[in-house]
Amino acid sequence: MPSVIREPFAAIQVGYLGPSGTYSEETALRLCEKTVCELKPYTTIDSVIRAVATGEITEGIVPIENSIEGSVNITLDVLAHDVELVIVSEFVLPIRHALLTKGGEKKIDCIISHPQPLAQCRNYIARHYPKARLEAVESTAKAAQLVAEGAPGLAAIGSLRAAEIHGLTMIDNDIQDCNNNRTRFILLKQKTSQAIEEQGQYKTSIVCKMNGERPGSLCELLLEFSRRDVNLSKIESRPARTSLGEYIFFFDIEGGIHEAHVRQAIQAVRERSLWLKNLGSYPCFVL
Ligand SMILES: O=C(O)C(=O)C[C@]1(C(=O)O)C=C[C@@H](O)C=C1
Incomplete structure (x- = not known):
């Protein structure tokens, strides 16, 4: 392939x-x-x-x-x-991570990967290579490339596919800290007018900055969802970049924008926000 x-x-x-x-x-x-x-x-x-x-x-x-x-x-x-x-x-x-070296050597001084896999394998690294230096690069395949081009003693965390493509040897597999x-x-x-088939389960993602932060603001905002029987599958906050301690909130909402209760909940949240971005309605992934 x-x-x-x-x-x-x-x-x-x-x-x-x-x-x-x-x-x-x-x-x-x-x-x-x-x-x-x-x-x-x-x-x-x-x-x-x-x-x-x-x-x-x-x-x-x-x-x-x-x-x-x-x-x-x-x-x-x-x-x-x-x-x-x-x-x-x-x-x-x-995601199943493997530890990859150039010639199958197990003496490793430096482990290279994307920051996410380094974090996903934190316990494994601490247990097996506590003294190894960790180096973060842009991707797992970039790490594999660097190991293939580098001196012995370097290892990459990546997939078996990356090992095959970059000619590396797998010395340990399934090294992520949780199996699943x-x-x-x-x-x-x-952004164009999004085609929604109105079949199957949809999800809608939004991000907003609340208008004013007094006791209960976030709770009142969340009530706009619960009052309309709208379930949230994810909430995440990130710095608003305006001042230390100010945040924006990401919500993943069960349901599509073609459903009235979802539309109404988003409108009510928009009214409580300084700004709100609709990041799209899309079919939920089913295994
Ligand atoms: O480095 C890669 O192989 C990626 O595709 C990036 C990435 C990520 O950013 O999370 C994708 C999936 C895995 O969680 C590890 C790394």
Whole structure:
């Protein structure tokens, strides 16, 4: 199977975090299985998102949340502050990390990976390589590339697919701190009138900055959902970037914008907010 589908005249160009061998690429390949599209690697997650925003590519696939380490902050921050894009679908990928070296050596001085996998394998590293230096790079495949090009004593944390692509040897597998490790990816597009099929379970993502913070403000905002029987599947706060201690809130709402109670709850929350961005309604991922 080619690692990148190259269709020079494809109307859909999907950007992902490269180089070849990342979990993001694996997700992009699965998502694009049935479509003719050109897959384009980028060196960072934010450059993928920004390339969709400028129209350089039509779609971008980026990680947003992991079951061990939580939110991918760069994705949340760029979506909230820097671009006007919508989420059109989500995909959940099981993540199984391996420890990879060039010649199968087990004497390791330095472990290289993306910050998320380094955190997802924190206990394993502390138990087996407490003295190893940790080095964070842009992606797991970039780490594999560096190990392949570097001196002995370097190890990468990444997938078996990355090992195969970059010619590394797996010295330990399934090293993530929890077995059921999963990362949720989202597919982003520019804002157009979103087609909703009105079938199946939908999810809507929003981000807002509350208007005023007095005792009970967040509780009153949450009541707008509960009063309308709208369930939330995720709440996350991030710095508002206005002042220390000021936050913005991300909500994942069960239901689509085509459902009246969801629309009304969002409108009520908008009225309690300084600003609110609708990040899109999209079908829930089902395994
Ligand atoms: O480095 C990669 O392989 C990626 O696709 C990035 C990423 C992430 O940012 O969370 C994706 C899934 C895994 O959780 C680990 C790393």
